[in-house]
């Protein structure tokens with residue numbers, strides 16, 4: 001590729017992003033691809049469908065998702081992981097964190113084209129292994145590791161430590177929204193994440209860059225259900 005063609009490609013790619021973010025700002029539907037269709041993915045995807053967004057859930061065995069999508073109506077569908085990533089303007093990754101590297105190896109190129117990749121996944125010792133969790137911590141924690149596994153992707157961590165079973169009840173809490181701490185480095189991706197989070201009835205609170213993603217895991221002070229003001233206060237005390 002010549003330097004001129006390269007520069008033109010960069011300019012055209014950047015020009016496309018605000019249009020997608022702008023469409024969301026007007027409340028128009030965004031296609032959402034879900035990598036994973038387990039407890040947290042099912043609960044979040046249901047909220048996006050309720051807000052009017054087409055959602056494709058994915059599994060390595062998508063035929064197992066028939067009852068999930070049938071229960072959510074015509075905006076929900078099921079596919080393979082590759083199909084869900086291709087489908088989404090926005091992609092949520094909601095899988096055991098130990099599988100993130102493999103997702104990157106297979107799909108990093110496609111994920112780098114998305115306006116937002118929301119990382120909802122966490123390294124958890126009892127599921128992913130003590131050594132794996134230590135190695136993620138030694139490399140800066142989830143957030144920085146996700147960016148490493150998915151080079152070029154516009155990653156924002158969100159919803160990492162609000163239980164799947166609580167999401168539907170907590171969404172749209174009148175007058176007193178539940179806060180969702182988020183962490184990311186890309187301002188456009190952060191804006192899209194904030195918009196989507198508000199649409200499904202929560203208040204996003206940016207706690208910092210992806211280096212702060214390590215604080216967005218279960219068992220840390222930001223985990224669980226907090227008001228936006230509480231999140232700001234807790235986040236203010238983090239290093």
Ligand SMILES: NC(=O)c1ccc[n+]([C@@H]2O[C@H](COP(=O)([O-])OP(=O)(O)OC[C@H]3O[C@@H](n4cnc5c(N)ncnc54)[C@H](OP(=O)(O)O)[C@@H]3O)[C@@H](O)[C@H]2O)c1
Nearest residue numbers: 036037038039040059060094095096099121122160163164
């Ligand atoms: N559950 C919660 O309350 C909660 C809350 C916040 C964050 N989280 C985080 O969300 C993530 C998922 O948790 P969960 O409770 O929803 O788990 P889950 O119910 O066990 O679902 C896991 C999902 O990951 C998929 N998956 C596993 N390995 C995969 C791979 N190699 N490639 C593609 N997909 C793969 C599974 O799909 P297959 O059908 O292909 O097996 C399944 O849909 C975890 O990192 C967890 O820490 C969970």
